[in-house]
Amino acid sequence: MALELRQQLKLTQQLIMTPQLQLAIKLLQLSRLELMATIRKELEENPALEEVVDAEGDGGVEGMEGDGERVEFSPGEPSAASEPALTAGERSEPDWSAFLEDFSTPPSRTAVETEEREAPKYEAFVSRKETLNDHLLWQFLMTKPSPADEAVASYLIGNLNRDGYLEVSLEEAAAANGVAVEEAERVLRVLQTFDPIGVCARDLRECLLIQARYLGFENTLVTDIIRDHLPHLERKNYKAICKALHASPEEVIAAVNIIKGMEPRPGRPYSDETPQYITPDIYVYKMDDDFVIVLNDDGLPRLRVNSMLKRAVGRGRRVGAEAESYIQQKMRSAAWLIKSIHQRQKTIYRVMESILRFQREFFEKGIAHLKPMVLRDVAQDIGMHESTISRVTTNKYAHTPQGIFELKYFFNSSIQREEGGAIASASVMERIRRIIGAEDPRHPLSDDQIAQILRRENIRIARRTVAKYREMMRLLPSSKRKIL
Secondary structure: OOOOOOOOOOOOOOOOOOHHHHHHHHHHOOOHHHHHHHHHHHHHHOOOEEEOOOOOOOOOOOEEEOOOEEEOOOOOOOOOOOOOOOOHHHOOOOOHHHHHHHHHOOOOHHHHHHHHHHOOOHHHHOOOOOOHHHHHHHHHHOOOOOHHHHHHHHHHHHOEOOOOEEOOOHHHHHHHHOOOHHHHHHHHHHHOOOOOOOOOEOOHHHHHHHHHHHOOOOOOHHHHHHHHOHHHHHOOOHHHHHHHHOOOHHHHHHHHHHHHOOOOOOOHHHOOOOOOOOOOOEEEEEEOOEEEEEEOOOOOOOEEEOHHHHHHOOOOOOOOHHHHHHHHHHHHHHHHHHHHHHHHHHHHHHHHHHHHHHOHHHHHHOHHHOOOEOHHHHHHHHOOOHHHHHHHHOOOEEEEOOEEEEHHHHOEOEEEEOOOOEEEHHHHHHHHHHHHHOOOOOOOOOHHHHHHHHHHOOEOOOHHHHHHHHHHOOOOOHHHHOOO
8 A cells, every 4th residue: 555645725613712711711610719729820920910908898809991090890890901001102112210219229238127016927927726736745744754754755745647546556656755655655654644635545445434434424334335345336226325324214215325425536626637618709699579699808908900011012112022022921911810800700699699590499498499400401591501500609609698608509419290390300319318317216116108208299219329328427326316
């Protein structure tokens, strides 16, 4: 077979995403924290973009056109920042001498010395959360230990996991510090009396026994259950515990309730994990008989294009080609960012308006009245593509009269009713939760019984679906919900 080289013409059509469209799509799918980080990064890298410092601190985003014309943003009708361009009469070199004159003179030595003397140290403002190791070592040093005991205690404390459990054996601790195992055990017993109660235990059983002893339940039914019947307790096999300990069901249940109040992870309060609190992107308020949507602009920097760069090229000598290209690129990038943020806010507002139209009963009455809805419904309502709606509703949260929900929460599958119609799956899950919450603890309902109750309420659902929803809500099966 012979190989040959030929030229061929082919006419095709393809969609090419412009930089503006790519930036708009990128910002649209960012969460609130990610958007703020992106804006801060752009402020550091782009000299044509600046933050408006407003004494009122309203927050938000604004554009700056021409020589200082300010364009404010409103949720209902966002503005589009125009792309700045250099006109023929503005292509000249700026006179930087007057501008830099005030900054060329170094500050006086007296001012610097005064600032250094009066300004507080930076370390005074830096706070660090106390760790479990620091807390335990501080308590042990208060006992005025010997150097050998201090070394053993430091070794044991340094080998605690994040939950406060000891991860090394006493033999290893004794060998590492050159002491007898009895000495290491004596130090461990001292550490186990410190706050938080239950710390430095080697397993869950020892941790609970330490807490029971501290609470005054030593040599009682509580310690007997922890010491000998912990597997039965995990499976909620209370009958076996009653039979083995010759105790009444009421006594066992009372002891179990005491054990439930203990802390299985004593090191939890000293965890170094910082909780991430949800900041809503949208607030939905009910005023009279209507709902009002308010975009949350708190904390978002107010942006504008730096008009000084545009005015600067209108004075003096001609700007070089490289400098002109750089200024044009940075000012265009700043205008695109402001416009993309405006478009993002407008899209989120329109999506929330559409959700409010579809799910008005939910906002008025609660989760039980949530209707089935898919992305296509909102996309057709506001004239956008489903992928855009998916990006808007990802990692965006709304504060409603019923609580804080992710926008994805309002989109759920439907379950058919016996007599026609449909109901949202989230409403069915809420109904299952209420049925289980109202059941008799001595005779809990099985998944099949819950399915029969739902069928009587005109909800067609299978037993396996009830089990699936129950597991999603982290509810135990009937065998483990039963109380004697």
